[in-house]
Amino acid sequence: MTRRIIAxxxxxxxxxxxxxxxxxxxxxxxxxxxxxxxxxxxxDELRAEVVIDGKxxxxxxxEDKNIAYVNGVPTKITVLEFLETKATNxxxxxxxxxxxxxxxxxxxxAPLSGKIVSVKVSVGEKVSKGETLLIMESMKMLNEIKSPxxxxxxxxxxxxGDSVKKNQLLLKIEPKNTS
Amino acid sequence: MLFNKILIANRGxxxxxxxxxxxxxxxxxxxxxxxxxxxxxxxxxxxxxxxVSSYINMDEIMDVALKSKVxxxxxxxxxxxxxxxxxxxxxxxxxVFIGPEPEAMVLAGNKLESKKSAIKADxxxxxxxxxxxxxxxxxxxxAEELGYPVLLKAVGGGGxxxxxxxxxxxxxxxxxxxxxxxxxxxxxIPDIYIEKYIDKPRHIEVQILADNYGNVxxxxxxxxxxxxxxxxxxxxxxxxxxxxxxxxxxxxxxxxLAEKIGYTNVGTVEFLYKNGKHYFIEINARLQVEHGVxxxxxxxxIVKAQMRIAADKPLNLGQGQISIKGWAIEVRINAEDxxxxxxxxxxxxxxxxxxxxxxxxxxxxxxxxxxxxQAFNPLISKLIVWGENRREAIERLRRALIEYIVEGVRTTxxxxxxxxxxxxxxxxxxxxxxxxxxxxxxxxxxxxxERKRIIAASLAFKIRKTKARKSISRIRYEEYKSSRxxxxxxxxxxxxxxxx
Numbered sequence: 001m002t003r004r005i006i007a008x009x010x011x012x013x014x015x016x017x018x019x020x021x022x023x024x025x026x027x028x029x030x031x032x033x034x035x036x037x038x039x040x041x042x043x044d045e046l047r048a049e050v051v052i053d054g055k056x057x058x059x060x061x062x063e064d065k066n067i068a069y070v071n072g073v074p075t076k077i078t079v080l081e082f083l084e085t086k087a088t089n090x091x092x093x094x095x096x097x098x099x100x101x102x103x104x105x106x107x108x109x110a111p112l113s114g115k116i117v118s119v120k121v122s123v124g125e126k127v128s129k130g131e132t133l134l135i136m137e138s139m140k141m142l143n144e145i146k147s148p149x150x151x152x153x154x155x156x157x158x159x160x161g162d163s164v165k166k167n168q169l170l171l172k173i174e175p176k177n178t179s
Numbered sequence: 180m181l182f183n184k185i186l187i188a189n190r191g192x193x194x195x196x197x198x199x200x201x202x203x204x205x206x207x208x209x210x211x212x213x214x215x216x217x218x219x220x221x222x223x224x225x226x227x228x229x230x231v232s233s234y235i236n237m238d239e240i241m242d243v244a245l246k247s248k249v250x251x252x253x254x255x256x257x258x259x260x261x262x263x264x265x266x267x268x269x270x271x272x273x274x275v276f277i278g279p280e281p282e283a284m285v286l287a288g289n290k291l292e293s294k295k296s297a298i299k300a301d302x303x304x305x306x307x308x309x310x311x312x313x314x315x316x317x318x319x320x321x322a323e324e325l326g327y328p329v330l331l332k333a334v335g336g337g338g339x340x341x342x343x344x345x346x347x348x349x350x351x352x353x354x355x356x357x358x359x360x361x362x363x364x365x366x367x368i369p370d371i372y373i374e375k376y377i378d379k380p381r382h383i384e385v386q387i388l389a390d391n392y393g394n395v396x397x398x399x400x401x402x403x404x405x406x407x408x409x410x411x412x413x414x415x416x417x418x419x420x421x422x423x424x425x426x427x428x429x430x431x432x433x434x435x436l437a438e439k440i441g442y443t444n445v446g447t448v449e450f451l452y453k454n455g456k457h458y459f460i461e462i463n464a465r466l467q468v469e470h471g472v473x474x475x476x477x478x479x480x481i482v483k484a485q486m487r488i489a490a491d492k493p494l495n496l497g498q499g500q501i502s503i504k505g506w507a508i509e510v511r512i513n514a515e516d517x518x519x520x521x522x523x524x525x526x527x528x529x530x531x532x533x534x535x536x537x538x539x540x541x542x543x544x545x546x547x548x549x550x551x552x553q554a555f556n557p558l559i560s561k562l563i564v565w566g567e568n569r570r571e572a573i574e575r576l577r578r579a580l581i582e583y584i585v586e587g588v589r590t591t592x593x594x595x596x597x598x599x600x601x602x603x604x605x606x607x608x609x610x611x612x613x614x615x616x617x618x619x620x621x622x623x624x625x626x627x628x629e630r631k632r633i634i635a636a637s638l639a640f641k642i643r644k645t646k647a648r649k650s651i652s653r654i655r656y657e658e659y660k661s662s663r664x665x666x667x668x669x670x671x672x673x674x675x676x677x678x679x
Contacts, residue, residue, distance in 0.1 A: 007637045010519055014633050026638060033630055040638045048639035052631050059639035068636040072530055072586025075632055079640045112520065117360070135357070139408065139521075140340050140365070142357045 004082040009075055011166055106154070106173045108145060110164045114138025118160050121171075125153045133171060136164065151175040181490040182206050182250040185277070187225070188240050189255030191544035192560055193468070194221035197253050200482035209247045211240060215552035220544050234258045237265050244274055251275035251489060253482075257556065260465040261288060277489040279444045279464045286440055287464040290336045291372055297459040300439035302432045305451070305458045307374035315355045321373050322351055328376040331358040335366025337461070339409025344376055377458065379610040380451035381420050382406065384463075385433035386473045387446045388484050390494045395437045397430040398473045398481070399503055404609040405598065407521065412591065412614065413598065414469035415508040416476050419569060419607035420452055429457050436462070445470075445485050451611075468511065468561070471542060475507035475565040506572040507565045510580075512543075513557040516589040518622060518629055525553040529587030534579035538565040538572075541583075551588055559590070573605055593628070597621040 007014045016030040018038075028036040041049040050057045060069040068075045117135040121127055127147045134145050154172040158164060184207040187197045198208045198221065210225035213233055222228040227247055231239040235258050244252055252269050254260040254277070263281035270276055278284075286292055291311065297304050306325060311334055312318045322329045322345065331354060333341030341362035343354040355371065363369035386398040402418035403411040417426065433448035436459070447463040470481045479501070487495070515521040531547035543560030545551065551559065564579055566572030577599045583592055598604050601617060 005637050007633050009629075009633055010516075010522075014630060014637075016634065018638070028634060030630065030634065033627070033634075036631075036634065038634065038638060042639075050635035050638050052635060055631070057632060057635035059636050061639060068639060069529065069586065070632040070636050072584070073589060073632060074524070074526060074587060075636050077633065077636050077640075079637045113522075117364075135360075137361075137364075140361075141408070142361045144353070144357065 006080040006082070008078045008080070106149075106151065106175055108133060108147075108170045108173060110136065110166055110168045110170055111143070111145070112136075112138040113166045113168075114143075114164060116158045116160055116162045116164060116170075117142060119156060119158065119171075121153050121156070123153050123156055127151060127153060127173065133173075134158070145170065147173060149173065149175040180205055181486050181492070182275070184209060184226075184247070184249045185251045185253055185486075186211070186240070186244045186247065186249040187221070187253050187255065188234065188259055189253075189257070190216055190219060190221055190234060190555065192542050192558060193255040193466075193544075195224055195544050196542050197255060197482055198224050200480060200486065201253075204483060204486060206486070209243065209249055211243055213554075215554050218549065220546055220549070235262075237262075237268055240265075241268060241272060244269070245272065249274065251277050251486070253277040253485070254465070256465050256468055261463075263288075275489050277444070277485055278466075279442060279446060283440060283442050283446075283462075284464045287446075287462040288337075289334060290332060290461055291334050291370075293462050294459070296440050297436055300432075300436040302436050302459045303457060305374040305377065305460070307372065309372075311370035311372050312355075315352055318351055318355055318371075318373060319348060322348075325373065325375045328378070330374045330376040331355065331371050332374060333358065333362035333366060333368070334370035334372055335362055335368035337366075340365040341371065342409060377451050377453055379612045380453040380458075381418065381610050382411075382449065383418050383420070383429065383452045383457065384447045384449040384467075385430050386467075386470065386481070387433055387437045387442065387448060388479075388481075388488070388494060389437050389443045389446070390488050391443055391491055392493050393438075394494045395434050395442070396494060396496070396498045396501065397434055398477045398479060398501060399430060400426060401469055401472055402609075403469060404611050405604075405614055406611050407614050407618075411469065411511070412513075413508065413510050413595070414472050415506065415569075415572070416472040417503055417506070418452075425455065425457070432457070432459070444488050445481055453610075468558070469509055471540065471561060471563045472507040472509045475540065475563060476503050476505055477501055478504065505565055505567050506569045507563060508569075508572045508576050509561050509563045510576065510595045511558055511591070512560045512562060512583070512585070512595075513591045514551050514559050514588045515557045515591055517591055517594040518589075518625055521591075523553065523557050524589040525551045526588050527551075528585060530584055531586070532582070532584040533560075534562065534582035536579075538575050539563075539579045540565070559585070569607065570605075573599060593625055594621055597624060 002017050002019045004017050016028055019027045021027055024040045026038045028038055039051045046061045048059045057070050068077050115137045117137050119134045120132050128150045129147055131147045132144045133147050136143055151173040154174045156171045158170050181204055185201055186209045187194045194210055201208045208225040209227045210221045211229050211231045212222045229243045252274055259265040261284050263284040266276045266281040294304050295309055308321055328344055328346045331343040341358045343358045345351045345354055358371050359369045382403045383400050385400050389395040400418050401414050401416040403414040405413035436448055445466055447467050449460045450457040451460055474481055514524045516524050527550045528545055528547055533541045540563040541560055545559045562579055564572050564575040566575050580592055580596050
């Protein structure tokens with residue numbers, strides 16, 4: 001039985017499949033690393049030893065903080081597990097995909113975490129491609145966030161002085177000639 | 180004795196470094212700490228410690244100094260180290276400030292005035308006007324004269340703030356005001372000036388010791404070309420770039436400048452170096468983070484020298500007694516995640532083991548069990564290695580990095596392991612853009628290891644067999660994938676069932 005694992009670590013998403021072999025051996029198919037053999041030894045409720053390509057990884061799970069320490073490296077991680085099924089509703093997927101695109105089109109997100117120094121536009125304002133929407137500060141540098149298209153400012157979710165996380169929605173623009 | 184008791188107005192590894200020098204000289208130490216730092220190493224190691232609201236609250240710090248009856252204050256680096264107002268306050272209370280005169284700090288803090296002094300001292304500088312630029316129009320004219328690329332710099336500058344490389348007219352328009360804003364925010368002086376941009380130079384700086392009797396000597400140079408966003412990460416001494424005649428020329432330029440401005444105590448004169456030419460960039464009127472590499476090759480304790488000078492003693496050695504022995508390299512161990520744009524990594528140090536052995540020095544401000552607070556500079560320690568020559572120093576660096584165990588937080592150690600294996604680093608082919616150029620390659624290599632760690636963690640999570648697993652399995656992968664914007668309720672359900 002093959003399972004699909006999605007591991008979310010900090011802001012990144014890792015996806016791979018695992019297939020249980022005999023006893024505690026697993027065959028892993030990873031997007032980047034390809035085929036990997038792994039052997040898992042569960043030490044107790046919160047600790048396991050995983051051998052990947054001959055290298056040992058000791059994993060200690062800290063339940064309170066949603067953190068696994070892998071050879072001591074703190075890894076904030078959420079693991080989702082799915083049954084890999086053959087039946088796929090293509091209709092539904094494409095629908096959802098389109099909805100997604102409409103939702104995300106016009107969303108301006110923070111490229112890095114930081115602080116909003118000044119919002120240069122207001123709701124209802126017409127903006128043109130390349131125009132500065134806001135200025136944010138991260139790692140002591142000021143960065144201009146520019147409009148990727150011509151359009152109108154629909155919503156602004158931040159104000160001067162706000163701290164923002166990476167990928168946080170900053171403002172929404174309705175692009176001209178939306179199809 | 181130089182002093183009976185001193186106050187160290189700093190924290191972390193540098194506070195510990197100063198405590199060590201003081202204790203060896205028989206001087207008692209007083210430290211300060213904020214609420215985040217109650218269990219910090221400097222608090223544990225000092226003779227007395229007092230709580231303050233912040234490391235830059237001058238009034239509170241002066242209160243502590245008077246209450247604990249210290250003879251002198253050492254500011255370390257950062258915080259109040261280059262604040263002339265603080266230095267003046269200290270002196271006014273009859274307490275010795277272990278550092279240069281306030282006037283020297285004012286001069287060093289003003290990059291254009293420093294540049295003018297350098298010219299007066301016949302020290303080469305980077306081409307560019309000696310006055311701040313008032314308008315974009317004026318900037319445009321000057322940039323055209325100098326020829327692109329040019330560098331915008333803040334008059335109040337330092338640490339890369341307000342600094343922008345400008346490659347053409349459009350970028351100049353774009354960056355000029357931003358640089359002004361950045362400069363104003365950081366230094367309360369919006370003034371910007373322009374210099375010709377020197378592409379891929381090496382960063383070379385000269386350590387100066389100057390007593391109150393007009394004696395100025397140098398302890399040769401350090402090279403700090405391995406930087407990220409103008410922040411130094413690896414420093415070494417001496418520099419592989421310099422021939423002996425160049426080395427002496429740069430060092431003598433630094434001395435001439437220090438003499439010209441009547442500089443006292445310890446300081447650093449920084450230069451850029453390219454194609455056999457060096458250009459003055461700034462004076463650092465303080466003890467620097469990377470002073471340790473110079474100590475390793477000269478055998479001189481710079482912090483003790485600082486205290487001796489501050490106690491009005493003449494220098495106890497002449498230039499002729501100073502020579503270079505071997506090679507030293509320092510790596511700054513930062514609690515930062517190189518894989519995630521160097522995001523700070525705070526938390527508890529679960530396991531901690533420092534490397535040791537011949538030629539290895541660790542100046543650290545942490546210990547096993549210590550919780551790294553979020554509030555401060557991410558520097559947790561400095562690993563400094565010494566070798567008979569550069570090759571041996573690098574071999575020792577690699578060995579020491581393998582021994583260095585820091586668990587519980589992410590650090591820059593894995594990145595330094597990659598650099599220590601890099602052919603260009605080993606050959607000494609480095610410049611200030613070296614890391615920018617190499618980082619994608621290093622990160623690529625490091626992220627393979629990260630992937631394996633994540634796979635290992637995911638497999639380990641399988642031991643947490645909860646009932647919730649069933650409900651998760653019911654959500655098909657395709658559904659999850661296709662609905663990236665799962666609504667908040669759904670997502671939290673998933674997460675709650677999956678609290679590991």
